Structure formats: structure tokens, C-alpha cells
Amino acid sequence: MNYNWNWAVLFQEPYLGWLLSGLQWTLLVAIAAWVIAFVVGSTIGILRTVPNRLVRTLAAAYVELFRNIPLLVQLFVWYFVVPELLPEDLGLWVKRDMPNPEYVTAVVALGAYTAARVAEQVRSGIQTIRKDLVNAGLAIGLTPLQTYLYIRLPISYRIIVPPLTSEFLTIFKNSSLALTIGVLELTAQARQIENYTFQGFEAFTAATVLYLVITLLVVLLMRLIDQKTRIPGSVGAN
Amino acid sequence: MEMKMKRLGTLLTAAAIGLSTIGTSSAQDQELGPTLSKIKGSGVITIGHRETSVPFSYIGEEQQPVGYTIDICMQIVDEIKSEIGVDELNIKWVPVTPQTRIPLMANGTLNLECGSTTNNLTRQQQVDYAAITYITGTKLLTKKDSGIATVEDLAGKPIALAQGTTNERVVKEAIEERGIEDVNIVSVRDHAEGFLALQTDRVDAYSTDDILLYGLIEKARDPETYEVVGDFLSYDPYAIMLPQNDSKFRLVVNRRLAELFRTGEIEKIYSKWFEPMGVPMSDLLRANFKINALPK
Numbered sequence: 001m002n003y004n005w006n007w008a009v010l011f012q013e014p015y016l017g018w019l020l021s022g023l024q025w026t027l028l029v030a031i032a033a034w035v036i037a038f039v040v041g042s043t044i045g046i047l048r049t050v051p052n053r054l055v056r057t058l059a060a061a062y063v064e065l066f067r068n069i070p071l072l073v074q075l076f077v078w079y080f081v082v083p084e085l086l087p088e089d090l091g092l093w094v095k096r097d098m099p100n101p102e103y104v105t106a107v108v109a110l111g112a113y114t115a116a117r118v119a120e121q122v123r124s125g126i127q128t129i130r131k132d133l134v135n136a137g138l139a140i141g142l143t144p145l146q147t148y149l150y151i152r153l154p155i156s157y158r159i160i161v162p163p164l165t166s167e168f169l170t171i172f173k174n175s176s177l178a179l180t181i182g183v184l185e186l187t188a189q190a191r192q193i194e195n196y197t198f199q200g201f202e203a204f205t206a207a208t209v210l211y212l213v214i215t216l217l218v219v220l221l222m223r224l225i226d227q228k229t230r231i232p233g234s235v236g237a238n
Numbered sequence: 239m240e241m242k243m244k245r246l247g248t249l250l251t252a253a254a255i256g257l258s259t260i261g262t263s264s265a266q267d268q269e270l271g272p273t274l275s276k277i278k279g280s281g282v283i284t285i286g287h288r289e290t291s292v293p294f295s296y297i298g299e300e301q302q303p304v305g306y307t308i309d310i311c312m313q314i315v316d317e318i319k320s321e322i323g324v325d326e327l328n329i330k331w332v333p334v335t336p337q338t339r340i341p342l343m344a345n346g347t348l349n350l351e352c353g354s355t356t357n358n359l360t361r362q363q364q365v366d367y368a369a370i371t372y373i374t375g376t377k378l379l380t381k382k383d384s385g386i387a388t389v390e391d392l393a394g395k396p397i398a399l400a401q402g403t404t405n406e407r408v409v410k411e412a413i414e415e416r417g418i419e420d421v422n423i424v425s426v427r428d429h430a431e432g433f434l435a436l437q438t439d440r441v442d443a444y445s446t447d448d449i450l451l452y453g454l455i456e457k458a459r460d461p462e463t464y465e466v467v468g469d470f471l472s473y474d475p476y477a478i479m480l481p482q483n484d485s486k487f488r489l490v491v492n493r494r495l496a497e498l499f500r501t502g503e504i505e506k507i508y509s510k511w512f513e514p515m516g517v518p519m520s521d522l523l524r525a526n527f528k529i530n531a532l533p534k
Contacts, residue, residue, distance in 0.1 A: 003344050004363060080434060095440040096396065102424070179401075182425035188401065191337050195402040198364045200341045 009199045010206050022189030023210055029106050029175040029185055034168060036111025041118025048123040066116035072177055078109040079181040106178035114171050121163045125156030158229045165222035169215050186210060271486030273349055278322040285311060286334040286342060288353040290430045292453030293511040295353040303331055306511040310371055311352035317494035335428060336402035340364055343479055351479035356404045367477040368491045369530040373523045375470030376405045377448035381463055384442045388468050396422040396441040398432040405446045408472040429454060447474050452515050499531035
């Protein structure tokens with residue numbers, strides 16, 4: 001291999017600044033998308049377990065739609081197709097005057113996609129709760145809504161912390177796809193450093209290490225949450 | 239460590255024996271240089287091509303790479319065949335982008351890169367180039383009713399730039415040097431996406447080498463809507479990219495290029511691809527062909 005290594009490039013300006021700005025955008029995209037994914041995903045997941053059949057079907061349709069289309073395709077659809085379907089003035093506003101159109105589009109797309117996956121975790125969490133527990137609640141006079149608030153949700157969210165960890169990790173990794181619609185996040189900045197210096201291997205090594213640091217921190221955080229919220233006597237609890 | 243070295247030594251010996259049995263003699267492989275002996279040993283040449291660089295290197299109607307640079311490269315492949323004395327060479331096509339072409343060449347994946355790559359000195363730290371085969375420069379593509387005639391008119395307007403191109407740097411530098419304010423730069427992946435952004439009014443201009451802009455207009459559904467404006471913002475000499483530190487391989491490539499230039503064969507290839515676009519050969523390019531038509 002004919003390659004001239006130069007690690008110092010990573011610590012020179014402006015390249016160091018680019019990496020840090022990329023790191024910042026990666027965090028901003030992933031965390032904002034996670035908020036959407038968690039809120040929308042929880043809602044859809046709960047709706048998949050309600051008695052009303054129509055509501056259940058609609059929620060299931062959301063999950064299948066967003067889960068089964070590749071994320072990259074969804075990003076392009078949100079970025080290039082959706083503004084064309086809007087009324088002309090609104091479409092032009094989305095494309096031109098909306099602050100940070102690439103960022104907003106990336107967050108919405110990534111959030112909507114991950115929400116479908118979170119919804120499945122929430123649904124499976126709720127469905128693992130024993131029927132007699134819910135019946136007992138109904139027997140003491142709780143309304144169905146109250147069984148969700150006091151029995152089903154508090155238990156199921158504590159069960160699904162480990163699988164949610166995976167989704168939370170995945171959202172950081174998937175945020176790199178935002179570069180395809182022009183968000184200059186970590187991977188995009190690594191590429192840009194490569195374009196300017198042709199020291200691509202160093203730039204991507206730096207990006208790799210930064211991703212690893214982020215995901216390890218997420219794992220630690222989620223493990224702490226898991227330990228604090230784990231139900232005594234449940235599988236895996238001490 | 240010593241063990242490792244020993245094992246490495248054994249491996250190398252085995253590889254050398256392997257190579258020498260494939261080739262006619264290892265001494266001859268030495269003469270061919272690393273790239274040519276690798277091609278000879280495997281019977282495969284790996285060529286990088288672009289997917290949307292019309293008319294240089296793009297996916298044609300038959301889903302195969304076609305274009306001006308590809309035609310030139312086919313001539314070079316013939317030269318390589320006669321140099322290493324084989325009748326058939328399998329071509330392995332590898333699609334590349336502005337971001338992947340340099341690393342793929344530097345790490346030894348590609349033997350030739352036949353696209354629309356500007357030869358510049360920074361890139362020469364990692365790769366080598368054959369003789370210049372086209373000369374162009376950065377201009378702006380815009381819709382006729384956008385009111386943009388020069389780069390100064392971009393003030394307060396959005397422009398798309400492809401990540402990883404020399405044009406991206408040039409336009410950013412021009413904006414900075416001339417103090418043009420409030421230019422909103424939208425980063426896109428390739429020419430097709432940049433054009434889509436322009437077509438859907440997400441941006442008012444897209445910038446790359448002017449010849450590629452004419453290519454985009456030609457392929458558009460409504461070509462009369464668009465125009466190429468402004469002065470040249472850069473000098474972009476295109477050349478076929480080669481692996482570094484292999485002068486034997488570069489010689490074979492440049493030998494065929496000089497022959498194409500000397501015999502005027504290049505004019506035929508040029509008119510095949512550029513005449514339909516209405517782009518006559520510039521005096522500068524003609525002079526370049528004359529200068530590089532080295533005698534035998």
C-alpha cells in the first residue's frame with residue numbers, strides 16, 4: 001500500500017474544529033431523533049395493545065411502513081419528495097426558509113423510523129405482563145386507562161430497558177446517514193477532512209474512536225438506568 | 239516478533255514461488271513493475287468508473303460504464319495487453335465517487351481510475367496521474383429566470399455543492415475572497431443530487447466543472463430551462479488516475495495516450511462524445527494534445 005501516514009493532521013486547525021463540530025451535529029441529530037422516537041414509539045406501541053381494532057390496525061400499519069423501508073430511502077423521500085407534495089408555498093418554505101432544513105429533515109426521518117422499532121419493544125413489553133395482573137386491577141375497580149398507568153406501563157418500561165439500549169445505540173450509528181442529505185455530522189466531517197488533506201485513514205480512525213466513545217457512554221448510562229429500575233425477582237435481576 | 243518475521247518470510251517465499259509459476263519468469267515480473275505483474279498474474283484489471291459524470295464516465299443505457307474517458311481507457315487496456323503479452327484481460331469495474339476514488343487507488347484496489355478527476359498537487363501526495371486528457375473549469379448552473387449571472391449574484395441565495403469535489407473548495411474560496419454575504423451552501427452527494435436540488439428549487443445554483451454542467455443540461459427533461467453562467471472560477475485539468483510509485487505502468491499508459499494524441503485518434507473519440515453536446519474542442523485542449531503527443 002502506498003500511503004503517507006500523518007496523524008498530526010487531526011490536531012491541526014481547522015480539521016480538529018471540523019471533527020468536533022461533526023461530533024456535535026451527530027449528538028444533536030441522534031438525541032433529538034431519540035426524543036421523537038421515544039415519544040412517538042411509545043404512543044404507537046401502546047396503541048397496538050388497546051382493545052379498539054381500528055386503532056390497533058392503524059398503529060400496526062405505521063410500524064410496518066416505517067420498519068420495512070430502508071432508512072436511506074426514507075431520508076430521500078422526506079428530503080426530496082415530501083416538500084413537492086406539500087402546497088407550493090409551504091413546500092418552498094420547507095426547502096428554503098425553514099431553519100436548518102437538512103437537520104430538521106434528518107431528525108424527523110430518523111425519529112419516525114426509530115419510533116417504529118421502539119413501538120415494537122413497547123408493545124412486546126406490555127404484552128409480557130400476565131393477564132391476571134391486569135384482571136386483578138380491573139377487579140379492584142381500576143379503569144382500563146388506569147391499568148395502563150399503574151400496572152402495564154410501569155412494569156413494561158422496566159422490562160424493556162435492555163432492548164431499548166440497542167435502539168438508542170443504533171440511532172447514533174444511523175445518524176451517519178444524515179450526511180447523504182447534507183448534514184455535516186461526524187462521518188461527513190471525516191470525509192471532508194479526507195477531501196482536503198487526503199489523509200482519509202486518519203480521519204476515519206478518529207471518527208471510529210469517537211463513535212465508540214459515544215456508544216460506550218450510552219451503554220454505561222443505560223446499564224445504570226437498568227440497575228436502578230430493574231424489578232426485583234425478574235429475569236436477570238440480582 | 240522473530241517468529242512472526244520468520245512466518246512472514248515463509249509466506250513471502252511461497253507467494254514469490256506462486257507468482258513466478260503463474261508468470262513466465264520472476265525476472266520478467268520485476269521488469270513489469272508491481273501493477274503490471276499483478277494484472278498479468280491475475281488476468282484481471284480493476285478499473286474505477288463514475289456513475290453520473292456525463293459524458294466522461296457514466297452508466298450508459300446498457301447499464302455498462304461508457305464515456306469519453308472510458309473509451310480512452312479501453313485503448314490503454316489494449317496497450318497493457320500487448321505489453322504483458324496476453325490476448326484477453328478481464329475488466330473488473332468498480333464504481334467510485336469523489337470520496338472513494340483516492341482511498342481506493344491508494345490502498346491498491348484500483349489499477350486505473352477512468353472518471354473526471356482533476357489532477358492537482360495535493361492529490362499527487364497519494365496517487366499518480368497519466369497525461370491530461372481534458373481541460374475544464376468551475377462554473378455555475380442555474381435556471382434562466384434566477385437572475386444569477388456571476389458568482390457575486392449568489393449573495394443571499396442557496397447553492398448546492400458536491401462533497402469532495404475540487405469545485406466545492408473553489409466556490410467556497412471564491413465566496414470568502416470576494417466577501418459575498420449570506421450564501422447558503424447545501425451539501426449534496428453527487429451531480430445527480432445537485433441537479434435534483436436545483437430542479438426542485440431547493441437551491442438556485444449548482445456548481446461543478448462546466449462540461450459536466452452541460453452534460454446535466456443535456457440529460458434534463460427540460461433543457462431549455464437551464465443555463466451555465468459566470469467566468470471560470472478554477473483551472474481543472476482532468477487526467478486518468480494511476481497508482482503511485484509505478485513508473486513502468488505510467489509509461490505504458492502514457493505511451494498509448496501519446497499515440498492517440500499523435501495520430502489524431504483522440505479527435506474521433508472527442509467528437510463521438512462532445513459533438514452531440516455542441517461543445518467544440520477548445521484551443522487550450524488542442525494545444526494540450528499537441529504538447530503531450532510525445533515522439534516514440
